Amino acid sequence: MTLNLKKYANFTSLRKTLLIHKKKCAAIIIVVLTFIIADLCFPLPKPGRDSPYAMVVLARDGTPLRAFPDKDHIWRHAISLQEVSPYYVDALTQYEDRAFWWHPGVNPLALTRAAWQWLHNGKIVSGGSTITMQVARIIDPTPHTVRGKLKQIARALQLEAHYSKKEILTLYLNYAPMGGVLEGVEAASRAYLGKPASRLTHAEAALLTVLPQLPSVLRPDRYPQRAQVARDKVIRRMEGNWSKDIIADALTEPVTAQVVREPLLAPLLALRMKQQAKRAKNQQAVIQTTVDTAIQQTVETLLADRIRQLPPRVSMAAMVMDNATFEVLGYAGSADFSDRERFSDVDMVRAARSPGSALKPFLYAFALDEGLIHSESLLSDTPQSFSGYQPGNFQQNFHGPVSVSEALVKSLNVPAVEVLEQLGSSNFVSMLRRGGLKLEFPRGATPNLSVILGGAGAKLEDMVGAYSSLARKGMAAVPRMTPAAARKEQRMMSEGAAFIVRDILETGGPVARAVEGNGSYRGIAWKTGTSFGFRDAWAVGVSNRYTIGVWVGRPDGTPNPGFFGANVAAPLLVDIFTAIPDGRSPSPAAPPATVSQEKICWPLGTRASEQPEKLCPLQRTAWILNGAAPPSFADRLKTASPIFTYFVDSQSGLRVAPECSKRPMDKLQAARWPSALEPWLDAGLRKVALPPAWATECAAIYNADESIKIVGLSDGEILHRASGKEVPKARLEIRGSQAEVSWMVNGHLVANKLANQSQIIEFPEAGRYDITAFDAYGRYDRISIGVTK
Template identity: 65%
Template sequence: MPSSWLPTFHPLRHTLAALLLGLLIIDQLLPPPLPGRDSPQALLVVAQDGTPLRAFPDRDHVWRHPVTLEEVSPLYREALLAYEDRYFRWHPGVNPAALLRAAGQWIRHGRIVSGGSTLTMQVARILEPVPRSLPGKLRQILRALQLEARLSKDEILTLYLNYAPMGGVLEGVEAASRAYLGKPARRLSHAEAALLVVLPQAPSLLRPDRHADAARQARDKVLQRLQGRWPDAAIADALQEPAYAQTLREPLLAPLLAERLRAGAAGRTRIDTFIDAQAQQTVELLLADRLAALPARVSMAALVVDNARLEVRAYAGSADFTDKQRFSHVDMVRASRSPGSTLKPFLYGLALDEGLIHSESLLADVPQSFGGYQPGNFQQSFHGPVSVSEALTKSLNVPAVEVLERLDPVRFVSLLRRGGLKLDFPKGGAPNLAVILGGAGTSLEQLVGAYSAFARGGIAGKPRYTPDAPVEEQRMLSAGAAFIIRDLLESGGPTGRAVESGAGVRRGIAWKTGTSFGFRDAWSIGVSDRLTIGVWVGRPDGTPNPGFFGANIAAPLLVDLFNALDGSPPTRREAPPGVRQQRICWPLGTAAPDGDDDPTCQQRRLAWTLDGASPPTFPDRLRGGEARYRILVDPQSGQRALPECFRGPLESREMARWPAVLEPWLGSELRQRVLPPPWLKACADLAQPESGLRIVGASNGDVLRRAGATPPLLHLEVRGTADGDVIWLVNGQPAGRKPAAAGFEKRMDEPGRYDITVLDDQGRYDRISLSVR
């Protein structure tokens, strides 16, 4: 075999290869301690512009605000490299010349004069502290070489920017800039950049909040080193600046939101949010301004959402995060509470979509029993015949229950869930008529997301807190129904807008209030073109607050929030396809005829209709028969008659029947015009109340006279009902609920006309009118 084929042995080459292999094995067995998922991590939650909202320290209680190279001022980066390591971009992690210089100084002076450390070596010492000894320095050099082999120069520099000690519990240039200077590191001036560059050399001795003179001297040394790199004028100005610092304090904006996001932030060092720092401060200040007027233990919550992309601009989960007596750590944005009347807009909107109503449908705000459920109004009074628009803007309870009965509670709850609004029921509970008055639970967060549908063409959505949160949208209402309901809440509908009587018509704000049973929760939710804002006031432990209701405690705060956060003027909104204004008639509820001579069109109203539908008034719950009917009258007297009791010619007249429960509530003028005329005297024996109920003790048209100075005492009884309770009304106002057998007594103190009505729980009634002189 030729000798040239034999392997040639080169001792130096093999020695170097073995050394390299050994270094690689050591590197793998003893890797540098780079920050990882399992390392102690500080967490920073920031606003949309980078303003810290809240910082959570790591397990060592260190505060760190993570930044990238691009988020730090170029002045700081330039000063850092010029002062600490001019050859950082060129050396392999160690600078032999600097090390030789440091060793010579040590031999000459017997002590360390300069360490000769590069920035990479400083990062190695930050990540793995070692004693200031020869073995420690050798270990530091080894770690620096490992870092250079594993990371780019920018990655090493980023580690320094984030982990350099800055005094106390602060680490990194961003944490120091925020804490000492009150600004982000990207906005540092020449003097501020120089100050933060020198601070890691002796963090405890150079803290500007404690040792301002020492900090200034060290800073000036950096500035002088930068002569020739920075303009002379800039350095001269920087030398004149004091080395000031503000008192260290923890950032604390939207603290409960930060706590909430922290729970799902495993392994993260920073969470970006959509919070607008200025809006958040405004919300918290407005809440704080009201604390003095609130009883102890009462809290507040507010949520502000941008309608365009459902981004949350402000989040206040409690009134004051520092006040434990007000349950400061209970997040009432997320808590499930009774929503009171805040679900009514969705009820009427869904009923519009189902073709059950239009904006002026006739409803009955009178005492009624719905299968034993007898709702009342907040003000303990009734209004008689009302439209949908009036029922919504006045937040009347009985009409809402009437509509819900027609829509069906189970279907209503299902439609809400389809639109993203989930209601909470007690274990074993099921939807019933009470749900529209707050008989279920939901949260401020869900309500605000649902209300955004009124500004987003009927599409509701889940509020988004972070850029990585997906957009979750569901159709709650048709675009037409959302438009109509928003207009009713904003202006009262077509009539209200014509006279600008709606509370929000000049500002373009539509809102609804709500109060839960027992004054436990006060709500106000509103929408503008740009924002949806929700407010809750109450005690988190559910204790009642008598006198606290949505209109007097939550609505004023809501208006102030809109005034402070949304200064844009309202835009003119065009009605979506399918929405138009139409004249309709009461009591039938259908479209008005072209002429004015239809006797069944007793009142004309201008309504919003959807898809051309003008549904009729709900069927009479108490009285059968068609809504249109005919009567016979004597053409001479105009009085009602029948062939059985009158031999003359009779005239047939078409009438429209009002719901039986509403007839007692019609005003005198309207009553005379729309109800059947009185019976002829010859037919009096046939003139029985249609309900079978009769008032005795006085007759229609009686005149009572005072006997001297003593007002007359009226005593009435009722016939035709069982021994249950009846309701007595005087001039349309409730005068008492009593057993039928107890009768009714009233001292007629004032002269004038009195309309007295009696109703039973089945809606049957009788009415008489008399005068006192």
């Protein structure tokens, strides 16, 4: 066999080649394994700081409301690559790292150039750092030494192995140093330029691109000239990427920056969102809210303007809710967050305070739904005792017979308690809770008649949600403060009841409509409330688009004499409605199908068409719900039929009885007025509504127990007031009663005392004085006297 030397030579060459490739593969494997082992032994620090308390709360348009720094007190606003202006991304990658999108984390050419400059000049001229290397140094700070640079290179390679280019760039956008306590392009853009990074101009993008190189030296708020020189360098470097016209315009744009300050809009809402996130163990860096920046600024400005006119330690709170979406557009938990003397850190939107009379619209709505009343049902605004509870009106005067509409518009207390007694206190509280308004009672307390006058606590946010039912066909909403919050609503009242109550609050009801016409529409239906002792002043109202609530008072509960809903809260409420877009939108003119207008009778309360004229001395136009015209409430003081029969002398017309008169008599019928109201009927109405006086021959059988009499002054008596003398006085007494007697002068209650106790009445000015006394059984006497100089 002969040896083929040529074939042997080829085989030897192939073997050598394979050995060479084998060594190369082994070297690569060793390098890869070394990298993997090093990566496992020296893992990358977690990108971003491990700061669970670093958070920013945003308005609906992305405007920061309040930023909460991390444990290192750094202000940072999280942002994605898609949310940043493309001008900034373009300037950053072209100026800082042109090879960013293709290099493996380091740029050998840039590093070689930096090393040559260092050796040639004896100092570092340029670092040769890529964006990836800068991110590596952010997540794992290293000293400015050769060893530190090598570590930075190793970390950059690790970053490229673990993250995509877009992820690395996003880390830079969020954590690049921007001067002082600012980090990231969004924080810098908001702090220096007052705008989001998505709206940067070319010149602004160049400014924020160069800022991380020397953040302390180039801060535009402190060194605008230095910042402009550095910015212009970036702009010129963009030649070829930006047009000549853009570059020329950018170079002419001055560098201006606002003073860096903490964003502080809706601060208590932002704090609330932070606390909720912490309780939920939600470590999100950004919390989006529903707050409308313009509306929030308007509300805070109005509160700040009002609060300067109020005494120290008084605060205010307000909430604006969109009726369609339930979104909270404005939220001010205190009037001035910077004024600690006014308890600025106490969020009064969430505090339970006595709402005073602000619950009355719900009472009348529930009574309408229960078929107890219509809008013009007869109620008694007179001094009354309800099982020992004796409510009075805010102005300490009384109006006698009033309708539901009048009682609600004038916020009268006694009629409200009268209706609540019929509805039931516990039932009322349960109905409110069913609609989403949960009242808070003192420990051990149970619902009673005082609840309608503020005998329980309510939160402003709950009141706003409940009041929205007046504009939402009876459906109460739960205010939503974040876009992710679920839409929740409950039936508070029927659509018809909501329409009637809203119409009363907005126009005064059907009677006022007829007098004032459509011009009476104001576009807002609101109710005020004042708690006992002037501790809390409320105003809550609705338009078609918004529900707004206002609270004024001292968070520590100290009384503010003279502060009540109508004079401090209502004007602010109206101003807010007027200032915000489409705030004062009128209610719909057409009632729902369940509501109609009909003529009703007083005192019976039923339809005028169902009663003869004699039994309907006074007619009123009423809103009727579901076709029901319920009668007036039964007399609380006497048990008697609402219609009674009496006799009059055919000739004299005086009242008689068969047993005391032998002359011809006429038998008549009349509608009975509640005993508590008879003293309040004016002369004209008394003449047509009540029986005439008794004839002389029947006086003997007229039971004296049925009447009481004022003694001490006679009806029609004239008193003379001498000049310079003491104010005239009279000691008056009651005959015919042993019960408690109420004394009133010109419609004002002046005393409640037992009948056997005399009453001193003073007459400080000349004029007429109407004096009325009535006891707990509805018996009364009235005299009128004159005082002359």
